[in-house]
Amino acid sequence: MLAVVTKSLRPVTRETSAIVRDKGARPVIVTVIGGVLELRAKGLRSTETLDLAWCYMAAVRQRLQVQKAERAKGRRRR
Numbered sequence: 001m002l003a004v005v006t007k008s009l010r011p012v013t014r015e016t017s018a019i020v021r022d023k024g025a026r027p028v029i030v031t032v033i034g035g036v037l038e039l040r041a042k043g044l045r046s047t048e049t050l051d052l053a054w055c056y057m058a059a060v061r062q063r064l065q066v067q068k069a070e071r072a073k074g075r076r077r078r
Contacts, residue, residue: 008032008033008034009034011031011032011033012031012032013029013030013031014029014030014031015027015028015029015042016028016029016030020041022041022044023041023044026041026042026043026044027041027042028040028041028042029041029042035051035052035053036049036050036051036052037049037050037051037052037055038050
């Protein structure tokens with residue numbers, strides 16, 4: 001069964017369970033605006049902006065590196 005997915009036309013902001021140490025331990029606030037993620041520590045004004053396409057490609061590259069390392073580790077054991 002496929003979930004119904006809507007496009008992000010309006011900014012959506014959520015408080016996450018991730019904690020960062022930026023002037024103390026603070027939860028991360030995420031805002032999705034179109035194809036962009038804005039990240040900031042709760043209570044602070046400075047934001048970090050990431051392109052979602054870049055995030056996706058970085059995650060794919062990381063997964064491929066892990067798979068490559070696992071295959072190499074398996075070959076060394078033989």
